[in-house]
Amino acid sequence: MSAHRSVAGGGERLSLAVVGATRKLWSGNVAVAEGALAAGVDFYAGYPITPSSAIMEHLARELPKRGGTFLQAEDEIASVFMLIGASWAGGRALTATSGPGFSLMQEGLGIAIMTETPLVVVDVMRLGPGTGQASKAGQGDLMQARWGRHGDQHLVVYAPTSAQDCFDLAVRAVNTAERLRVPVVLLSDELVAHTWEDVAVPEEVHRAERPRFAGEGLPFHSDDPRIAPPMPGLGEGHGVLMTGSTHDGRGVRFTADPFVHRTLATRLVDKVRLNADALAVGEEHGLADAEVGVVAYGSMARSAVAARELLRPQGVRLGVVVPKTLWPLPEEPIRRLAERARAIVVPELALGQLVLDVERIAAGRCPVYGVGKIGGGLPLFPSEIAARVREVVR
Amino acid sequence: MNHPLHRYLREEVLPGPFCPGCGNGLVLGALVRAIARAGHADLREFVFVSGIGCAAWIPSPHLKADSLHVAHGRAVPTAIGVKLRRPDLNVIVVGGDGDIAGIGGNHLVHAARRNADIVVLMVNNLVYGMTGGQVGPATPHGLPTSTTPYGNPEQPMDTAAVVAAAGANYAARWTVAHPRRLEEAIYTALGRTGFRFVEALSQCPARVGGRLKVEPAAFLNWLKLRSVPLGEAGEDAVGERFTVGEYTARDRPGLGETLAGLRPKGGRDE
Numbered sequence: 155m156s157a158h159r160s161v162a163g164g165g166e167r168l169s170l171a172v173v174g175a176t177r178k179l180w181s182g183n184v185a186v187a188e189g190a191l192a193a194g195v196d197f198y199a200g201y202p203i204t205p206s207s208a209i210m211e212h213l214a215r216e217l218p219k220r221g222g223t224f225l226q227a228e229d230e231i232a233s234v235f236m237l238i239g240a241s242w243a244g245g246r247a248l249t250a251t252s253g254p255g256f257s258l259m260q261e262g263l264g265i266a267i268m269t270e271t272p273l274v275v276v277d278v279m280r281l282g283p284g285t286g287q288a289s290k291a292g293q294g295d296l297m298q299a300r301w302g303r304h305g306d307q308h309l310v311v312y313a314p315t316s317a318q319d320c321f322d323l324a325v326r327a328v329n330t331a332e333r334l335r336v337p338v339v340l341l342s343d344e345l346v347a348h349t350w351e352d353v354a355v356p357e358e359v360h361r362a363e364r365p366r367f368a369g370e371g372l373p374f375h376s377d378d379p380r381i382a383p384p385m386p387g388l389g390e391g392h393g394v395l396m397t398g399s400t401h402d403g404r405g406v407r408f409t410a411d412p413f414v415h416r417t418l419a420t421r422l423v424d425k426v427r428l429n430a431d432a433l434a435v436g437e438e439h440g441l442a443d444a445e446v447g448v449v450a451y452g453s454m455a456r457s458a459v460a461a462r463e464l465l466r467p468q469g470v471r472l473g474v475v476v477p478k479t480l481w482p483l484p485e486e487p488i489r490r491l492a493e494r495a496r497a498i499v500v501p502e503l504a505l506g507q508l509v510l511d512v513e514r515i516a517a518g519r520c521p522v523y524g525v526g527k528i529g530g531g532l533p534l535f536p537s538e539i540a541a542r543v544r545e546v547v548r
Numbered sequence: 549m550n551h552p553l554h555r556y557l558r559e560e561v562l563p564g565p566f567c568p569g570c571g572n573g574l575v576l577g578a579l580v581r582a583i584a585r586a587g588h589a590d591l592r593e594f595v596f597v598s599g600i601g602c603a604a605w606i607p608s609p610h611l612k613a614d615s616l617h618v619a620h621g622r623a624v625p626t627a628i629g630v631k632l633r634r635p636d637l638n639v640i641v642v643g644g645d646g647d648i649a650g651i652g653g654n655h656l657v658h659a660a661r662r663n664a665d666i667v668v669l670m671v672n673n674l675v676y677g678m679t680g681g682q683v684g685p686a687t688p689h690g691l692p693t694s695t696t697p698y699g700n701p702e703q704p705m706d707t708a709a710v711v712a713a714a715g716a717n718y719a720a721r722w723t724v725a726h727p728r729r730l731e732e733a734i735y736t737a738l739g740r741t742g743f744r745f746v747e748a749l750s751q752c753p754a755r756v757g758g759r760l761k762v763e764p765a766a767f768l769n770w771l772k773l774r775s776v777p778l779g780e781a782g783e784d785a786v787g788e789r790f791t792v793g794e795y796t797a798r799d800r801p802g803l804g805e806t807l808a809g810l811r812p813k814g815g816r817d818e
Contacts, residue, residue, distance in 0.1 A: 197633060198623075218811045223632045225807075228658035232625035235618060239597070242616060242635075247629075265619050272564025274777070388595050388614045388630060389637045393558075395609050399615035406609060407559075 182347040183250075186276055186340065189324025190248045192359040195274075196222035197245035199236035201229055201255055204288045205344045206278035209250040230255035234262030237273040241266075242396060244387050245293035246328060250276035253295055254285055254470040257302070263337050264303035265398040267422060270335035270374065272384065274327045279343040279452075281528060284404065285327065290531030291344035291372055293452055293503040299339045300481045305427035306419050308426035310334070310433055311481040314342045315455040316410070317351045323435075327364035334425060335382035340543065341480060343503070345453035345533060367392060375403025375470040379424035403503050427482060434484035437476040446475025446547040447520075449488055449512050451477055453533060458538035465543060472543055480508075485515045492516035497546040500527045500536045552707030556580040556591055558612050565605060569757070569764025571750030574724040575671050577788075578748070582734035594638045597627040601644035601650060602678045602752075603669070603671035607658070624659045627666045635665070635804050645672040645686040649707045654705075656745075658791035660714035663742040665802040670707065672764065673720075678704065681755025688788070692759060692811050708747050716741030719795040723749035725772035726792065729739040733794070744801035749775075749790055795809065 183504035187209045190198075198213045210226075217224040223240070227233040230251055251259060256277040266273055268277065277299060280404035297312045310330055312323045320342060326339040367373050367386035373394070376383040383403070384394040395405030400415045408414040428432075439459055440449075450458035455476040462472040473495060475487045488511075492498060497520050500509040509524030516522050525542045527534045549667060566572045583591070591613030598604035600620035608617040618808070619627045621642045631639040648656055648670040659666065675693050676682040679738070682695040690699040712719040718740050720733040730748055737744035751757060751767035762770065771790065778793030801809075 197629070199629065213557065219772075223807070225628075225632060227625065231656050232628075234624065235622040235625040236629035236632070238618065239616065239626040239631075240633040242630075242650055243595075243630045243633035245633040252565075259587075261619055262622070380724075389593065391592050392614070393612060394614040394616070394617065397608060398619055410802070509628055546651075 161221050166453050167458060168392055170178050175356045177207055178315050178353045178355055179350055180321070180353045180535065181208065182314065182320040182342055183208035183278065184212055184249065184315045185320035185353050185378060186211055186324045186342065186353070187216070190274070190320040190328060191216055191220065191373065192321070192355070193246070193325040193328035194361045195246045195248045195328055196249040197237065197240040198219070198222070198249060199225045199227045199232070199233045199240070200249040200251065201233050202395055203255045203282055204250045205278065205347050206250040206252045208347070209276060213297070215496045223367065227336045230258035231261060232340040233257045233503060234266070234273070234275065238262060238271050241271045241273050242394070246318045246332065246446045248274040248328065253282045256295060256298065260302040260462060263309065263483065264305065264307065265305045266337040268398045269396050270385065270422070271337065272335050276340040277439065278347045278523050279341065281531070284375055287529070291342065291503055292528060292534065293343055293454065294507070294528070295341065296480060296504065297343050303404040308423050308481070309337050310426060311341050311479070312435070313451045313478055313480045314346055315452055315476060315478070316346065316481070317349065317353045319478065320346065321353050321355065321380055330413065332364040333382065333384055334429065335364060336426060341452070351435040372403035374401055374418070375404050376421065379421045380428045382425065384477050392522050411479065430482035430484070433482060433540060434478050436487065437478070438487055439474040439476070441473040441475070441491055441494065443470045443471050443497050444491060445490040447475065447498040448542055448543065449474045449477070449491070449498060449500050449508065450502065451476045451480060451508060454503060457534050457536045457539055458501060461486065461539035461543065464536055464540045470544065470547060483515070484510055487517070490517045492519040495520050498522045499525055499537045499546060501542070503527060503534065518532060553577070553580045553584065556612055557610055558585065561609050564610055566602065567754045569751070569753035570602070571724040571748070571752070572603060572671060572726055574605070575614070575669070575730070575748050575750060576610065578727055578731040579606070579669060582731045582738060586733050586738045587733070593636070594640060595630050595634075597623045597630065597641050598640065599643050599647040599666050600678070601647040601676070602673070603642055603644035604647060606642045606671070607640070613719065621647055621650070621655065623667065624655040624666070627628065628664045629657060630667050631804070639666045641666060641668045643668070643670060644677065645670060645674070645728055646684045648675045649705055649778055650685040655699065656711065657714045660711045660716035660743045660745065660776045662714055662803045663717055663800055665741050665804045667742070667744045670747045671750050672707070672747050673756070674752045675752060675755050677752045677755045681759060682751070702756040706791070708795045709747060711743070711745040715743070715800070716734070716745050717797060717800055718744040718791065718797050720745070721747040721749065721790070721795070722792050723771040723775055723790065724751065725768045726775070729792070736797070740799070740807070742800055
């Protein structure tokens with residue numbers, strides 16, 4: 155299930171002999187739904203929204219066949235809170251949405267972070283703000299995925315570049331949510347979601363289990379912040395005290411105590427922050443001899459890798475870093491690229507979001523240039539990225 | 549403390565956080581008496597879900613049970629998520645009028661329409677009490693509050709009627725001045741399936757009584773004197789007078805039953 159097997163971007167063809175997998179022709183959305191099923195998702199509540207609805211429709215058909223539960227909610231707020239309820243009742247819960255619905259889900263995501271509730275929200279990005287262009291690709295939700303909630307908080311964000319990634323990262327998202335008791339965002343985009351391509355489905359998929367409370371320890375305290383506390387199930391006689399307000403290790407609400415709040419909020423942030431290395435997945439292309447670099451994610455990673463192929467015959471050695479964990483962002487490969495390259499270009503279907511991180515991580519080692527393009531769902535074509543790279547390397 | 553109902557309570561958190569003269573204790577009493585009468589020796593088979601507001605603190609942390617205390621207005625969808633995944637558990641939402649009928653109003657209407665198998669106990673104290681007594685969806689017309697200092701210009705929502713019209717199996721309204729009737733309504737709700745709604749009109753001595761200079765006991769009498777049985781009240785639901793009684797009591801199949809009946813052929817459950 156490692157991400158480097160991906161067909162996407164790398165141009166490395168999967169070998170059937172190596173993988174021992176079934177091959178499917180799936181769209182990114184179908185691959186997300188199938189990845190969720192493979193990871194053991196048994197609860198979906200959601201609200202239709204373009205361009206994510208195919209995930210919902212696929213699971214509306216498939217979940218009831220497998221003993222799972224599917225419900226169309228009255229809105230995205232209800233969807234995510236139904237997930238919270240189902241997760242505490244022992245379910246593996248996932249929903250999918252797009253920008254406007256993702257905005258509504260921020261409230262529930264904040265409660266899920268505070269209550270350490272495992273769940274996955276898939277955001278298939280379209281163009282915003284507002285209702286924007288509903289069926290057109292964009293990458294403007296990156297910062298919202300990370301920071302959309304009020305208060306000090308972290309969650310985990312993954313971003314697929316291909317249908318294969320959609321399957322692999324849906325599994326990874328569910329497993330990370332369960333293992334760390336943290337909500338996970340799978341940040342897809344319209345181009346990835348609607349592209350039909352080859353997906354290798356492994357015979358066996360590892361399913362991580364959440365740490366379970368059986369009377370030992372405390373359900374909301376862990377001496378090592380990297381390890382999630384054991385989660386009690388409902389109806390097991392534990393007298394679960396779960397609250398979205400500040401609470402101590404037992405779950406008892408403390409609405410004024412400075413120490414209790416500091417302890418809890420710091421541990422919740424550290425749970426994600428201190429696991430950054432373990433959470434990091436991504437790809438590197440040609441970093442060893444790179445004279446110039448690109449950092450790109452999602453569908454734009456595909457254009458970036460294609461641009462590398464365009465530039466090679468022209469004698470330009472382009473190194474590409476493709477982060478597939480967008481939060482916490484894997485910093486080491488970007489730092490390494492910045493040390494080697496004369497400049498880094500950051501192409502994105504947004505007006506400058508990922509570029510801010512790359513500037514921060516490069517920290518002056520080399521100049522960083524953003525190249526943003528929005529509107530109509532047009533991608534940044536490989537030729538456009540290549541042209542910008544030639545300009546900055548000159 | 550040897551009161552027989554204390555077995556349902558976390559004695560270590562008593563006495564509760566409510567203001568002297570608050571009606572929430574009367575609601576809590578009616579709830580646990582109804583549960584005891586239904587034959588439950590403890591609350592192991594119950595999950596209580598609440599949002600934000602004074603009434604949301606009735607179950608969390610006072611009941612010796614599993615409780616989920618989530619965001620303002622979102623207890624109902626959270627409860628539906630629990631019930632769908634664990635149909636064997638009794639799932640009860642407790643919340644105020646602002647929480648349930650105001651910010652959570654859309655969830656309430658759709659939960660009733662779905663006939664989701666949960667009980668919602670709404671404590672209607674006529675205002676947003678926790679935040680200082682602002683006007684709410686069930687505030688009587690003309691009542692001065694901290695955000696309607698010259699009187700409420702709007703009409704109150706007849707929440708029990710809305711829930712009944714939306715498709716719930718059970719909807720009733722009583723006041724905390726009718727503790728027996730209130731207990732009976734909760735007991736009836738516990739014995740049914742589908743969506744069940746019980747509204748308890750209650751006094752807020754701090755935010756309403758304080759503003760109107762009404763003592764809690766006088767407030768209770770005021771609720772009682774203004775209550776009119778359903779059918780005798782005309783159009784007046786929660787305005788000059790409060791309509792009390794059962795708005796609906798029927799046995800349509802609940803969401804759990806209808807979902808189970810619509811699984812695909814060849815599914816795991818067949």
